[in-house]
Amino acid sequence: SSGAPALEVHELPMGHGTHVGHAADFFTRALSAGRRPAPAPVPAQRVHFTVSDRRAVLDRVDAALASGVLTQGPQVARFEELARPWTGTRTAAVASGSAALEIALRIIGVAGRTVLMPVNTFFATAAAAVRAQAAVRFVDIEPDGLGMDPDALRVALDRCPDTAAVLPVHIGGIVSPALDGVLAHCRERGIPVVEDAAHAFGATLDGRPAGGFGRFGAFSFFPTKVAVSGEGGLLSAALPGDLEQVRRWRDHGKSAQGSTLHDRPGGNWRLSELHAAVGTVDLERFSRTLARRRELAARYDALLADVPGIRPHAVPRASGGNFYKYLAYPDPDGPLDRALLKKRLRERHGVALAGEVYDHLLCDHPYFASGAHRAAPGGFEHARWFARHHVALPLYPSLTEAEQIRVVAALRRELS
Known part of the structure; x- marks a missing residue:
């Protein structure tokens, strides 16, 4: 690989079962090649569990299988306990983030009333309110923290006096300072707040x-x-x-644990012991995960500082982001639109950008664009600009410095 004119492969019988011939053939081909192979692609997302992590998961799955307790057992209890330092309050595990939202709204009692949420969020936020039999109305975001705009919320509250709940969303893992204004408006009117923190653990x-x-x-x-x-x-x-109500709702609405009587139309929203086994191992390493994501974000900040044609999203000083997404804005007057930029990065450089958050506003989804749940018309100026212009660079704990340099070099080349 260094251009040496000759290659020698020495075969040593080490007694550990290696097929010496296959190994020698591999190294001969790999090291005698006239050119280096293309570097592996940089994926948009990579979930990584080390060998020791995987063994820990398998041990906990084995313990669950051996005990015969496959749902709502000790692994789920441990999962809830490990989450508490990161939420500041007690928790109850459920089957999904969507189930969490629906249960919260059913406990509040939103049926036949209005739920307000940002127009820029994942469809599941709105779908949970619809399943809880609420009318959904949308609010614009503010550009700094990407949270619900308090001024737009005040206008929406005046228009919807029947509002039963407000759902701010922490987009990209940023808890916006504007949340204080949202909370103040809701407190004045006695309206409960449900945080959609799907992006924002930690x-x-x-x-x-x-x-x-x-x-x-x-x-x-x-x-x-x-x-x-x-x-x-x-x-x-x-x-x-x-939380006691959550536990009842997640288990088909049983009136008490182990009871055969039901006092509400709950669902099968339980978290299994097998999923909790994965979750407990991941939460035990989460402090390192969070530190690593912040380290990677800081490196992107430094690498992008002199790259023309792209601007990182500046996380507000008061917000301790978890960098679920590393957001940036290519120059809207630059040479490439977002779709073409992503295509060229993928095809020319092997770099896949992560998914946007989000590229379509809720009011533009077919479900809310027509029919019984048609959204009221509105400009949503800030949300629409954000949805059209941001990109999300790959960021995950196993991302290497070399891969980050490749990402930024590819951006520099395509945006120059």
Whole structure:
């Protein structure tokens, strides 16, 4: 590989079962090649468990199988315990982040009334409110922290006096300082707040953790998130009575644990012991995960400082982001639109950008663009600009410095 004119492969019988001939053939081909192979692609997302982590998961799965307790057992209890330092309140594990949102809204009792949420969020936020039989109305975001705009919320509250709940969303793992204004408006009117913190596990605002500001905080542990359990969700709540209701709703609405009587139309929203086994191992390493994501974000900041044609999103000083996404804005007057930029990065450089958050506003989805749930018309100026212009660079704990340099070099070349 260094251009030496000759190659020698020495075959040593080490007694550990290696097929010497195959190994010698491999090294002969690899090291005698006239050119280096193309570097491996930089994927948009990479979930990585070390060998020791995988063994720990397998041991816990084995313990669950041996005990015969496959749901709502000690692994789930441990998962809830490990999450508490990151939410600041007690928690109850559920099957998904979507289930967490729906349960919270059903406990509040939103049926037949209005739920307000940002127009820029994942479809599951709105779908949970629809399933809870609420009317959904949308609010613009503010550009600094990408949170719900308090001024736009005040206008929406005046237009919707029947508002039963407000759902701020912590986009990209940023808890916006504007949340204080949202909370103030809701407090004045006695309206409960449910934080959609699906992106924001471990994120903070002025040192306070996401999920600890409203009546409920809803988290997701889907494989793309900063902490994972395969499938899974979590509800945080300050009131013990609320968490007891969560436990009833998640288990088909049983009136008490182990009871055969049901006092509400709950669902099968339980987290299995097998998913909790993955989640507990991941939460035990989460402090390192969070530190690593912040380290990678700081390196991107430094690498992008002199790259023309792209501007990183500046996280507000009071917000302790978890960098679920590393967001940046290519120059809207630059040589490439977003779709072409992503295509060239992928095809020319082997670099895949992560998914946007989000590229379509909720009011533009077919479900809300027509029919019974048609959204009221509105400009949503800030949300629409953000949806059209941002990109998300690959960022995950196993991303290497060399891969980050490749990402930035590819951006420099395509945007120059």
